[in-house]
Amino acid sequence: MAPSSNPIERSFELAAAACDDLTPMVYRRLFRKHPEAQAMFRTEGSEPVKGSMLSLTIEAILDFAGERRGHFRLIESEVFSHDAYGTPRELFVGFFAVIADCLRDILGEQWSTEIDAAWHKLLRDIEAIVLPQKHLEDAKT
Numbered sequence: 001m002a003p004s005s006n007p008i009e010r011s012f013e014l015a016a017a018a019c020d021d022l023t024p025m026v027y028r029r030l031f032r033k034h035p036e037a038q039a040m041f042r043t044e045g046s047e048p049v050k051g052s053m054l055s056l057t058i059e060a061i062l063d064f065a066g067e068r069r070g071h072f073r074l075i076e077s078e079v080f081s082h083d084a085y086g087t088p089r090e091l092f093v094g095f096f097a098v099i100a101d102c103l104r105d106i107l108g109e110q111w112s113t114e115i116d117a118a119w120h121k122l123l124r125d126i127e128a129i130v131l132p133q134k135h136l137e138d139a140k141t
Contacts, residue, residue, distance in 0.1 A: 007118035008065035013104045023051045030098045
């Protein structure tokens with residue numbers, strides 16, 4: 001199977017070849033960077049929830065960065081459900097950045113300027129959906 005021409009997809013493909021399960025790495029980094037997030041998960045029985053949440057997030061990222069067949073809409077709908085949980089929107093956006101940081105660590109020298117640029121654009125685009133007021137204020141200055 002040929003590597004994807006989409007840099008976001010390629011970053012996940014390369015990471016999958018080097019790492020069996022991103023889940024522990026992603027949540028360790030999330031909790032280290034955002035300790036307040038840890039209290040949002042039950043202490044027992046949350047491992048399947050974490051895995052499922054990461055899997056759905058990756059599907060949404062791949063769709064958002066690719067053909068946009070509909071999974072990317074999960075980002076918009078999950079913003080509102082996470083609002084109901086009391087999750088700050090900045091933390092919601094931060095989860096995507098944590099995933100990118102983990103992929104960068106796993107890929108090492110394989111993290112190309114093309115992949116880096118694609119992730120920066122993706123994170124800005126997600127932030128524009130999740131934090132539209134911030135982007136309106138940035139545009140005014």
